[in-house]
Each structure stands twice: as C-alpha cells, then as structure tokens.
Amino acid sequence: MIIYPTLELLNGKCVSLVRGRIDEPVLWHVDPVETARSFVEAGAEWMHITDMDGLSGENGNHDLIENIIRSVGIPVQLGGGFRTREQVEQWIDKGAGRIVIGTMAAHDPDLLKEMAKFHPDQIVLAVDVFEGSVMTEGWRSKSAFDPADFIRSFEEAPLAGVIVTDIDANIADADSSLGLITSLAGQTRHPVIARGTVRNVDDVARLRYVQNVAGTLIGRALLSRDVDLKEALAIAQPSSEPTAEFT
Template identity: 35%
Template sequence: MILYPAIDLKDGQAVRLLRGEMAAATVFNDDPAAQARAFVEAGARWLHLVDLNGAFAGRPVNAAAVEAILAACPDTPAQLGGGIRDMATIETWLDKGLARVILGTVAVEDPELVRAAARAFPGRIAVGIDARAGRVATRGWAEETEVEATELARRFEDAGVAALVYTDIERDGAMGGPNVAATEALARAVSIPVIASGGVAALADLIALRDTGVIAGAISGRALYDGELDLAEALAALG
C-alpha cells in the first residue's frame, strides 16, 4: 500500500482543513516546496497535492506553488486535485510534470470528460470521490448530491481511470481515524485501485487500511504535520 503525504494548498501555503471547511484552515508551512522536499527526503514515493482555492474557483489558483513543488521534487511523482474541470487544464498540468490529475466535480457533472481524458492519458487520470454519509459532495465539498459513492465509482469501471481517491469528509483533518469499513466496501465493489483519504491519525490506521488487502493507498496530512505519524517509520512499516 502506497502512502501519499498530502500538501493542501490555500493562498500559496501548505494548510490542513477540518472537515473541508476553508475557514478552519491551519497553516503548517508557508513554503510548500520545502515541505515537499522534506517528505521526499523522508522516503515518500508519491506526493498528493490539492489546490483548495481552485476547488472552489473551478480553475487553478495555486499554480505557482504546485510548479515550485514539481521543480523541487522532479523525480517524485505527484498527483493533483482541485479546480481541474476541462481538458485544456488537464493537458496543461500533465505537460508541467504532474504524474496524475484527480477529477472530482466533473466526475459527477461531466463524466464524459473523465472518460475522454482517461483515453487520452492512460494511467494518468484519477477520480476523486468525496462523500458525506455515503453521498458525493462537489465544488470544494460545498454542494451535496444524491449520488452514492459506490454508484459513482461503478460508472467509471470501464473507463480506464488509474485510481479512485475516496475521502470521507467527516473524517478529514479530524484525526479520528479513517472510515476503514466504507473504504474497504468501495474497494471491493470495483476493480479500480482505491486510495483512502481522511482521518488517518496514527500508524495503526494505516495498518488497518493495509490489512483489508484491497486498499491500494492512503493519504495522510495532519497526522504528519502534527507529528502523530512519523513518515519514515510509516513507510518502513508498510514496506
């Protein structure tokens, strides 16, 4: 199972939100590129980036910070979500060196774009599924839909997407542990690799996700910044 250290970007800084609330942002580093280097130096094999402002604006906002991270860590693949809602933006980011882009809102609103992108860029398109009580939320988690997370995942079963990033919004940034049961259920419902996001607070949480045998990856942010989770130790434990 791959561990993805998270760098959430707001106003050019590395922050963490509590349950997706922009007003509940804690700044952890005003130099996101330096934070990325620190994660890579600790052994991270991937980076998970989120343009939080972009998720609300519907377009890239923290592009300069993302580009600085890519320049600082050219040999470490990175995936980015937030505000990526058209093919031109997808192409631009992949051309700039991102290994993978994560499409969330458009997966609900324009699923054909996801399918087209997955055909055009094999292995480089992921779908972000962000849910409250099992129902998908879009546009920076500000709008709730009636779409069930598993239903949305199954829509892309034959699309060729590289991964699903599943976030339980109520767990995100809350340090209360991930929703292992819901994430495992989703992973068993589809053949697409599932990456767990939200709530990882300790090494035991990562072990629990890994031991399901079906979860391909896990994202951690606040636990790493708060020191509750040691990245090098976690990477060694996961193998």
C-alpha cells in the same frame, strides 16, 4: 501500499481543513517546497498536492505547484478544481504525474472517461462522501449519487485509482471511515486510495490489510508530527512471508 504525503495549499501556505471548511483553515508555518523535499528525503515515491484555491477557480498557487513538481523529483498527484480538459492537459504537460477529478466526473462523466482513455493511468477519480452521498464543488454540494453506483459507472475507464474520503467521519474516530473505504474497495476493480483515515501509524497498518486499498493520503498527521513518514513508509511495505525449507 503507497503512502502519499500530502500538502494542501491555500494562498501559498500549507493548511489543513476541518471537514472541508475552507473559511477556517489550520495554518502550518512551514515552507511548502522544503516540506515537499523532506518527503523525498524520508523515502516517499509519490506525493499529493491539493490546490485549495483551485477549488474556487483561483490560480494563485500555480507557480508554487510548478516549483514543487520541478523540485521533488518524484511523481506528484494533483487535485483541486479541475473543470475542463484544457486544465487537465495543461498540468500533465507541466509534469504532474496524475490529475485528481471529482466535480467534473459528476457533471460530465463522458469527458472524464474520454480523458482517462487519452491519458491512461494518469486520471484519478475523487469520491467524497457525506451522509451516504457523493459531494461535489469542493465538498459544498450534495449530489444524488450513491458512492458505490458512482464508482461503478466508471468501472471500464482506465483510471489510475479512486480516492475515497468519508467527510462525515468523526475526526477522532477512524473506524467509520475504514468501514466505508473497505466496503467501496470491495466493489471496484480500480485501486482505492484512502483519504482522511490516518491519524497514527497503527492506522497505516490497518489499511495495509484492507483488500484493494492501494494507498493512502497523509497530510495533517505528518505536519502535526503525529505520524513519522519514514515509519509509515516502512509499515506500508509488503512483508515477506516465511518460506518453508524443503530437503
């Protein structure tokens, strides 16, 4: 299972959002570039960045994100407000390893499928779920899509994965999120990446045994030091089963 240490960037700062409320960010007093480098030093093989300004059409974090991509030396999975083919291709050209798309998939599914074919294994579908429905526009608009049906509609596209976020889950209770992610992961051939379920290393251990969950994003828990990245990476590694000796 891949651990994606995660940075959410707003106005050049590292933040965390509670239930997606961009007007009430939790600000972390850390340097984004140095924090990203610390992920690499801990052994991360991927990282994830969400451009919170991009969700509202702003581009104030572009130089910072480019700097991080150049600095870390590992693939960066980038999300946040991608609405056009040009935006996607611009960031792939700038070195982003993967692009995460949510709202565009709901508004123009054919375009997403086309881009996935043109950029195989570089497009990730974001499925943000609230009260049983897929949310769009940065968690602000409730669509009519059922999450399982929405994912199923992209089953033939060569996606790199599907990020599933349960917005409705109680912040102190990961069990409901795990149940949703387990259910959706069992209904698709695409590897599923869990978001918002890890609050401690025990949550990493639980996710590792969910069928078809190939990774998890960890952001707030790393910045608050509730999770040690080295420990999480070690737990996420496949364990070698004992082999019987034959004589």
